[in-house]
Amino acid sequence: MPLVIPVVLGSVRQGRNGLRAARYLVRCLEARGHEAPLVDPAELGLPLLSRMYKEYQPGEAPAALERLAATYRRSDAFVVVSAEYNHSIPPALSNTLDHFLEEYFWRPSAIVCYSAGRYGGVRAAMQLRAMLGELGTPSIPSLLPIPEVHKVLDEDGILLQPWLERSAGRFLDELTWYAEALREKRKGGVPY
Structure with a gap:
């Protein structure tokens, strides 16, 4: 049975390399038969967090938050694509993630990190x-770092270096295992 795995991009910068990685991951997940909507903060235009989605009265949240909440509620897992800004998480990613809480519960996440340098955003x-x-979406043990992302993927997320295909395959195999296992457990209820 196909999984629903949103790919959450963390950058809104002009000329952002993360879009390369996000497009690649969407393509990989779809090739496995999964639904992989791209969550792009540049397209969403979410406000800076002043209140979480759950703090709005029903029907009063901005339309982008309502759409994203609906996507998250039917999700089985999340792939989070992050750059490294000052050895930390990009502010757009933090803002996108922080709008929600319960929507993440009991679903695994997987971290794809990238950089223009050799460390691939691992910090x-x-x-x-x-x-x-x-947030309630613990990450799987493996990471998928992509160093020198501009040399590994083109602007459309097409492979330029074949090593990534093998690494991404193992990484997505692991995420799929966790997502399927937790989906089955959620069917029987959650601890609270």
Whole structure:
């Protein structure tokens, strides 16, 4: 049975390389038969967090939040694509994630990190791992770092270097295992 796995992009910068990685992951997930909507903060135009989605009265949340909440509620897992800004999480990603809470519960996440340099954004990934756990969508053990992302993927997310295909395959195999296992457990209820 196909999974629903939104790919949450974390950058709104002009010329952002993260879109390359996000497009690639959407394509990989769809090739496996899964639904992989792209959550792009540049397109969503979410306000800076002044109140969470759950703090709005029914029908009063901005339309973008309502649409995103509907997507998240039917999701089985999340792929989070993050750059590294000052050894940390991009502010647009934090803002996008922080609007929600219960919508993440009992669903795994997977971290894809990237950079123009050799470290592939792993310092941000460590902080993101803690944040995702606190949100209720704990990350799988593996990461998918993409160093020198502009040399690995073109602007449309097409592979330029074949090593990523094998790494991404193992990474998505792991995420699929966790997502299917937790989906089955959610059917029987959750601890609270």
